[in-house]
Amino acid sequence: MVADGGMPPDHGPRFAERAPDALNNPQLRRNFRRAMDGLMAKRAAQFPDPAYWAELRERGAAVKARALSRLPDLLERLESRLTANGVQVHWAETTEEANAIVLGILQQAGARTVIKGKSMVSEEMHLNAHLERHGIEAVESDLGEYIIQLAGETPSHIVMPCIHKNKDEISDLFAEKIPGLERTGDVDELTAAARRVLRERFANADAGISGVNFAVAETGTLVLIENEGNGRLSTTLPPLHIAVTGIEKVVETLDDIPPLLALLPRSATGQPITTYVNMISSPRKAGEKDGPTAVHLVLLDGGRSRVYQDVELADTLRCIRCAACMNHCPVYTRVGGHTYNAIYPGPIGKILTPQLQGLDAAGDQPHASTLCNACAEVCPVKIPIPDLLVRLRREAVRPTETPATHLPVVKDGGAERSWTESLVWAGWRLVYTRPLLYRMVTRALAWGGNWVPANAPLMRDWTKARAKPRFKPRTLHDLARERGYLNEVPK
Amino acid sequence: MTITNLAATNTAAAATPAARPDTVYFFGTCLVDMLYPEAGLAGMDLLRHAGVRVVFPEGQSCCGQPARNSGYVEEAREVARAQLDAFPGDIPIVVPSGSCAGMMKTHYAHLFEGDPDQPRAIAFAARIHELTAFLVNVLGVTLADKGAPVTVTWHPSCHSLREMGVGDEPKALLRQLANVTLVENSRERECCGFGGTFAVRQTAVSTAMVSDKLASVRETGAGTLLSGDCGCLMNIGGHAEKVADGTRCRHIAEFLMERCHGG
Amino acid sequence: MSAPPNTARDAILGRLKAAPGRPGPDLPPWTPPTYADKLARFRQMAEANHAEIHDVTAANWLERLATILNNRGVGRLMVAPGTPRGDALLRAAAQGVPLPTLVPYDQSVEVLKDALVHQVDAGLTGTRGAIAETGTLILWPTAQEPRLLSLLPPLHIAVLEEDTLHDTLAAVVRDQGWAAGMPTNALLISGPSKTSDIEQTLAYGVHGPKELIILLVRKEGE
Ligand code: SF4
Numbered sequence: 001m002v003a004d005g006g007m008p009p010d011h012g013p014r015f016a017e018r019a020p021d022a023l024n025n026p027q028l029r030r031n032f033r034r035a036m037d038g039l040m041a042k043r044a045a046q047f048p049d050p051a052y053w054a055e056l057r058e059r060g061a062a063v064k065a066r067a068l069s070r071l072p073d074l075l076e077r078l079e080s081r082l083t084a085n086g087v088q089v090h091w092a093e094t095t096e097e098a099n100a101i102v103l104g105i106l107q108q109a110g111a112r113t114v115i116k117g118k119s120m121v122s123e124e125m126h127l128n129a130h131l132e133r134h135g136i137e138a139v140e141s142d143l144g145e146y147i148i149q150l151a152g153e154t155p156s157h158i159v160m161p162c163i164h165k166n167k168d169e170i171s172d173l174f175a176e177k178i179p180g181l182e183r184t185g186d187v188d189e190l191t192a193a194a195r196r197v198l199r200e201r202f203a204n205a206d207a208g209i210s211g212v213n214f215a216v217a218e219t220g221t222l223v224l225i226e227n228e229g230n231g232r233l234s235t236t237l238p239p240l241h242i243a244v245t246g247i248e249k250v251v252e253t254l255d256d257i258p259p260l261l262a263l264l265p266r267s268a269t270g271q272p273i274t275t276y277v278n279m280i281s282s283p284r285k286a287g288e289k290d291g292p293t294a295v296h297l298v299l300l301d302g303g304r305s306r307v308y309q310d311v312e313l314a315d316t317l318r319c320i321r322c323a324a325c326m327n328h329c330p331v332y333t334r335v336g337g338h339t340y341n342a343i344y345p346g347p348i349g350k351i352l353t354p355q356l357q358g359l360d361a362a363g364d365q366p367h368a369s370t371l372c373n374a375c376a377e378v379c380p381v382k383i384p385i386p387d388l389l390v391r392l393r394r395e396a397v398r399p400t401e402t403p404a405t406h407l408p409v410v411k412d413g414g415a416e417r418s419w420t421e422s423l424v425w426a427g428w429r430l431v432y433t434r435p436l437l438y439r440m441v442t443r444a445l446a447w448g449g450n451w452v453p454a455n456a457p458l459m460r461d462w463t464k465a466r467a468k469p470r471f472k473p474r475t476l477h478d479l480a481r482e483r484g485y486l487n488e489v490p491k
Numbered sequence: 492m493t494i495t496n497l498a499a500t501n502t503a504a505a506a507t508p509a510a511r512p513d514t515v516y517f518f519g520t521c522l523v524d525m526l527y528p529e530a531g532l533a534g535m536d537l538l539r540h541a542g543v544r545v546v547f548p549e550g551q552s553c554c555g556q557p558a559r560n561s562g563y564v565e566e567a568r569e570v571a572r573a574q575l576d577a578f579p580g581d582i583p584i585v586v587p588s589g590s591c592a593g594m595m596k597t598h599y600a601h602l603f604e605g606d607p608d609q610p611r612a613i614a615f616a617a618r619i620h621e622l623t624a625f626l627v628n629v630l631g632v633t634l635a636d637k638g639a640p641v642t643v644t645w646h647p648s649c650h651s652l653r654e655m656g657v658g659d660e661p662k663a664l665l666r667q668l669a670n671v672t673l674v675e676n677s678r679e680r681e682c683c684g685f686g687g688t689f690a691v692r693q694t695a696v697s698t699a700m701v702s703d704k705l706a707s708v709r710e711t712g713a714g715t716l717l718s719g720d721c722g723c724l725m726n727i728g729g730h731a732e733k734v735a736d737g738t739r740c741r742h743i744a745e746f747l748m749e750r751c752h753g754g
Numbered sequence: 755m756s757a758p759p760n761t762a763r764d765a766i767l768g769r770l771k772a773a774p775g776r777p778g779p780d781l782p783p784w785t786p787p788t789y790a791d792k793l794a795r796f797r798q799m800a801e802a803n804h805a806e807i808h809d810v811t812a813a814n815w816l817e818r819l820a821t822i823l824n825n826r827g828v829g830r831l832m833v834a835p836g837t838p839r840g841d842a843l844l845r846a847a848a849q850g851v852p853l854p855t856l857v858p859y860d861q862s863v864e865v866l867k868d869a870l871v872h873q874v875d876a877g878l879t880g881t882r883g884a885i886a887e888t889g890t891l892i893l894w895p896t897a898q899e900p901r902l903l904s905l906l907p908p909l910h911i912a913v914l915e916e917d918t919l920h921d922t923l924a925a926v927v928r929d930q931g932w933a934a935g936m937p938t939n940a941l942l943i944s945g946p947s948k949t950s951d952i953e954q955t956l957a958y959g960v961h962g963p964k965e966l967i968i969l970l971v972r973k974e975g976e
Binding site for chain 2: 016334373
Binding site for chain 3: 034035038039055056058059062063065066067068069070072075091092093097141142143144147160161162166167170187188190191192194195198199202203218219220221227228229230232233236237239247253254255257258259261262269272273274275276277278279280281284285287288289291299301308309311314
């Protein structure tokens with residue numbers, strides 16, 4: 001969407017301004033804390049042996065890194081294998097193009113209703129809204145996605161989209177939206193109600209749309225994992241299946257799948273494996289009694305090829321969307337997914353949003369992290385999220401260029417450039433690289449630093465929740481001199 | 492061929508049991524220099540009591556982390572270069588902060604990428620040790636407690652845990668003290684919400700984090716929180732003071748010196 | 755640069771190919787686990803996945819199955835004609851063995867949709883083997899034994915031969931050379947359909963089967 005009059009698009013309040021709403025909602029905080037504590041414990045139980053975990057994730061990270069190093073080649077191989085298997089492959093530069101492709105396929109097939117399996121790429125595309133504008137009804141079938149679709153909300157987590165809602169909120173929602181359903185606090189009854197409604201949707205859907213977890217170039221196989229069976233239904237029962245995925249999901253060989261499958265569900269939900277691993281290599285063949293007669297794959301770039309230009313930032317593309325980084329993030333745990341106001345929340349979102357949507361859209365998100373490393377510690381493909389956050393902070397104040405295009409490596413590079421800040425750091429550098437000057441300044445602070453008023457810039461924010469730090473009358477340099485620690489290293 | 496950017500946290504490799512050195516450098520850190528000099532002094536005193544000569548080079552200032560974390564990488568590199576110059580001898584550099592140690596040990600190589608000083612930066616990084624890990628793993632200190640009975644709880648900094656790979660060492664030191672009871676708090680491994688400029692840029696989230704951290708400390712009933720990082724102490728201690736909580740927040744070096752050598 | 759790209763495909767691939775090259779790492783060694791007692795591991799993990807395992811033999815499986823079905827009051831069982839188990843059941847029913855009404859999956863889903871979606875209580879399939887590590891069944895549906903048979907009926911009964919157990923997925927994919935010829939749809943199934951989307955509370959049968967019964971055909975003499 002382009003805003004009028006050359007004004008930058010309004011991306012709404014920044015993270016720091018949105019956070020208090022969530023922080024002041026005790027129910028929301030309890031919901032998240034409880035859920036994240038559970039997920040962390042379950043994940044930890046899946047990796048009891050640190051040596052095996054290290055070996056497995058090295059392998060997983062290398063599989064993805066190797067695939068990325070050959071990305072254009074693998075995409076071409078994937079395309080030719082899939083085509084040979086009878087799957088039709090489409091390429092989309094932007095989410096708009098991807099929407100148009102999906103709509104075109106559906107219209108050509110005369111489809112009016114679509115049943116959807118969970119797909120974050122389709123969220124990126126805002127596909128449901130696009131289809132609805134063109135008279136096609138798209139119903140989410142993953143229970144969590146169905147719940148938030150009923151509520152008119154967006155996912156707050158990439159694996160558990162309705163994790164922000166508790167049972168009571170869901171019973172109220174179901175009682176209001178599902179005809180004939182009484183309010184019930186029983187999870188089995190709620191689940192059964194959704195099954196009844198969605199069964200009919202499945203039976204009558206003209207097409208199924210799904211995401212893809214891994215696409216295997218060697219065999220032309222789309223691998224989808226899930227627990228509910230809705231993914232299998234979406235890709236098997238309707239006569240037409242359209243899969244949408246990002247170009248970074250391709251891996252080279254079928255042998256690459258087992259280590260990734262050993263990492264993904266364990267990291268995501270603490271399960272050794274999901275109930276279903278669904279590997280699709282072709283549409284229904286002659287003589288087969290079920291399965292869609294046509295299968296399409298839409299490969300979405302959506303900014304990924306730009307990310308790919310920078311070898312460091314391209315580590316982002318290793319992501320297998322397990323959500324472990326958000327489950328373990330002390331910030332995400334407290335504010336939940338909606339505070340990020342983006343498709344991808346949490347640590348992965350903080351590095352992905354600025355790169356896919358631009359630094360303007362991401363606002364202060366690269367700074368909404370203490371760099372505590374909890375995310376990098378658990379990431380199954382070893383994405384150095386904190387280092388990439390630092391890199392993006394840098395791109396926001398001092399952008400680097402792509403040599404070929406002379407464009408900033410990251411969209412809206414330089415968005416946060418500030419002369420005052422640059423001056424502060426220039427001054428800091430001057431003082432901290434000149435020992436004599438440094439000692440003069442620190443002595444001056446030792447003498448007068450405590451007179452800085454509590455309402456001075458920065459101090460004002462610091463003292464909202466904390467006492468002023470106290471400068472000591474003598475610095476460590478002074479004490480070291482007094483105690484004779486300034487001696488030379490013996491030759 | 493291997494690629495270099497696969498390392499997520501560049502966690503320092505388990506220190507190969509270095510030979511016990513006669514002399515070590517001490518890198519005080521800028522925060523300790525101005526706000527917690529007693530902690531720095533205690534660190535040096537502990538090393539001296541353990542029988543090594545300590546050298547505090549006067550040219551030192553800061554590891555460069557504040558600028559790097561704000562995206563001002565060039566400024567960080569120049570300040571880092573000043574540290575390379577200030578610690579020329581080939582002896583260990585001991586740091587009373589997991590975070591500053593982590594900056595130097597795990598980020599200098601990348602910080603100096605493409606810079607003629609990169610080899611020097613890598614060699615420098617290899618000499619970096621976090622204080623408590625150095626006391627335990629390299630010096631193998633034994634401590635004799637002379638203090639009155641007290642209960643304490645421990646806060647590891649995120650970077651000591653996840654960059655320096657410091658695990659049980661500080662707690663092992665505390666367990667050597669006969670009259671000290673160490674109780675663990677329920678969210679020991681969780682960040683306290685400091686994060687440098689995070690604390691002022693994201694005040695609301697930072698406040699929520701530090702108040703949860705203090706609550707988990709309070710739950711233990713220990714009146715004293717110890718840590719090896721003054722950033723965390725400034726944050727948690729500053730919050731305790733603001734809400735008049737009464738929890739004492741102290742650097743472990745100071746605490747150990749006071750109990751074993753009378754301060 | 756060559757002529758400007760005129761399709762999304764060319765543009766995307768062009769950008770990727772123009773990007774700086776990067777070395778791909780060699781794959782570091784990874785040794786997937788092996789199990790001295792595969793069966794014990796499989797049993798433990800499959801039961802943890804909420805599957806119900808019944809030990810049977812080649813001689814008594816049908817009789818045992820009939821009892822299980824009777825005890826559960828299964829009225830309509832869908833079977834796959836043209837598969838050994840499906841044909842055996844159809845023959846037995848014809849000979850008067852007391853079994854539920856057998857519904858053969860012998861026409862396309864378009865014809866049988868209503869029965870599949872609304873009427874049958876259970877579906878019976880074979881398996882291609884199983885994975886001990888995770889308690890997982892391997893199914894490669896075929897023209898005779900279609901994909902939805904293991905998915906739409908509320909109860910899925912799967913027949914597993916003891917000697918088709920493997921340690922891990924990595925081992926099966928490698929040992930059986932899967933890459934040489936993948937079927938239309940290869941499936942790994944670990945327990946019945948489940949969700950924990952509502953307050954992380956486990957609930958079964960949200961879309962697929964609520965129950966999974968594994969008839970484990972033991973080797974003779976054990
Ligand atoms: S960044 Fe890593 S931890 Fe986060 S979702 Fe992606 S793969 Fe999982």
